[in-house]
Amino acid sequence: MxxxxxxxxxxxxxxxxxxxxxxxxxxxxxxxxxxxxxxxxxxxxxxxxxxxxxxxxxxxxxxxxxxxxxxxxxxxxxxxxxxxxxxxxxxxxxxxxxxxxxxxxxxxYAVPDVPGLAELWGTSVIHCPFCHGWESRDSRIGLLAASDEHAAHLVPMLSRLTADLEIFDAVAGLRSADSALRAVVLPDGTEVPRDVLFVAAxxxxxxxxxxxxxxxxxxxxxxxxxxxxxxxxxxxxxxxxxxxxxxxxxxxxxxxxxxxxxxxxxxxx
Ligand SMILES: Cc1cc2nc3c(=O)[nH]c(=O)nc-3n(C[C@H](O)[C@H](O)[C@H](O)COP(=O)(O)OP(=O)(O)OC[C@H]3O[C@@H](n4cnc5c(N)ncnc54)[C@H](O)[C@@H]3O)c2cc1C
The missing domain is CATH 3.50.50.60 (FAD/NAD(P)-binding domain)
Known part of the structure; x- marks a missing residue:
């Protein structure tokens, strides 16, 4: 042809x-x-x-x-x-x-290998503040920092969007309900309630x-x-x-x- x-x-x-x-x-x-x-x-x-x-x-x-x-x-x-x-x-x-x-x-887009993450990718787990930051404004935002550089890049932007930002350097899993993120599970089993998690991808x-x-x-x-x-x-x-x-x-x-x-x-x- x-x-x-x-x-x-x-x-x-x-x-x-x-x-x-x-x-x-x-x-x-x-x-x-x-x-x-x-x-x-x-x-x-x-x-x-x-x-x-x-x-x-x-x-x-x-x-x-x-x-x-x-x-x-x-x-x-x-x-x-x-x-x-x-x-x-x-x-x-x-x-x-x-x-x-x-x-x-x-x-x-290479997403982090975290249990429960793949099913929330693109909805509650996102990578780009310009794409979905506005929709996440004033919510409980988490950042899974891939490196100091990644955190330094994203923290100022995410801080513009919410006063409730938690930064994680290790996450054991994500808990969701009704296809939405509910909490980030830390390696010691502690659950931190979050609505959205930003990740490097x-x-x-x-x-x-x-x-x-x-x-x-x-x-x-x-x-x-x-x-x-x-x-x-x-x-x-x-x-x-x-x-x-x-x-x-x-x-x-x-x-x-x-x-x-x-x-x-x-x-x-
Ligand atoms: C989860 C997620 C959410 C995003 N949200 C936003 C947003 O809200 N706003 C925004 O501006 N940007 C967003 N982006 C970025 C945006 O999606 C991309 O920048 C945009 O889609 C790139 O367009 P593209 O045409 O280059 O690639 P794509 O949109 O990925 O399209 C590429 C197409 O090529 C096809 N293809 C690949 N290889 C072959 C092949 N060998 N033969 C035939 N077909 C092939 C694929 O199947 C696909 O259909 C998001 C990205 C991701 C991953």
Whole structure:
């Protein structure tokens, strides 16, 4: 199957890139495995114009918008290999070729290994004060500090949100009821009532399909791009959490847009 552009990943970054490319009448195939990192969250915090919108709701609206563009196709699937000459293989064996590839596969957020934490991830256990801090204001907030640096970074921000902040350096488990955090359990068994727990959850690029390309990296761990999303390999662009030092939906949309503008400029007429 041939296209002008293959977009790998249909989260905020990939769908925004496809929207911009499709509106320029480029033939676009979006391949998406359908697992955006923010899916567990009730709502997207801090995105202008999207008050109380669920992450999957925003993407469903985006896909409906793309369905109106005749040159954009969406495929549910997983890209397993991206080659420098811009051919892409999917897990089901489908082979795609294009003039440009936009990588928008997002990141895996490494959450601490604490019993009871995984089921509260994205709701009562969160990592980003800009995303969910406002919704946690004036509640009993806990911080599981991963390091002195992590605490020094977050304590001033969390102190803006609540006067009731407890900092933990070790936690044995979390007690929840009705899918909400009730208490942090300390190693000695003491329970500290908390409504929300902030944790470190460093994002790592989801790059299994293209790690072999050896794309240049930037600090912290992300794909290096120029102002128009161009990576160090010609014809390969990247957007979203793959390239963003401070991941957020607004950044994903912005970098998806920029990569699409870069592709359009580079492909010409
Ligand atoms: C729990 C949580 C809550 C968050 N809350 C907020 C918030 O409230 N506000 C905010 O602004 N930001 C929030 N963020 C950050 C925000 O979710 C990300 O910055 C944003 O989703 C990044 O968009 P993206 O398109 O790069 O990646 P994603 O949204 O993760 O989308 C990537 C897509 O690519 C697909 N994919 C991956 N690999 C492949 C492959 N090989 N082949 C095909 N498809 C593939 C995935 O399945 C997924 O559908 C949160 C993050 C987390 C983890």
């Amino acid at each position: 041939n296209a002008d552009v293959i977009v790998i990943g249909g989260g905020s970054a990939g769908l925004q890139a496809a929207l911009t490319l499709g509106r320029m009448r480029l033939d676009v195939v979006v391949v998406d495995a359908g697992k955006p990192s923010n899916a567990p969250a009730h709502a997207i915090g801090g995105l202008l114009g999207a008050h109380d919108v669920a992450p999957l709701g925003l993407l469903a609206t985006g896909r409906a918008q793309l369905a109106e563009l005749p040159s954009v196709r969406l495929i549910h699937g997983e890209a397993t290999s991206v080659e420098p000459h811009r051919s892409v293989t999917l897990a089901d064996g489908t082979s795609l070729t294009a003039r440009a590839v936009v990588l928008a596969t997002g990141a895996d 460093p994002p790592a690029p989801r790059d299994a399909a293209f790690a072999h390309l050896g794309l240049e990296r930037a600090e912290p761990d992300r794909v290096a791009v120029d102002a128009f999303g161009r990576t160090s390999t010609a014809g390969v662009y990247a957007a979203g959490d793959l390239v963003t030092p401070a991941p957020a939906v607004a950044q994903a949309l912005a970098t998806g847009q920029r990569a699409a503008v870069g592709v359009t400029r580079d492909l010409g007429a």
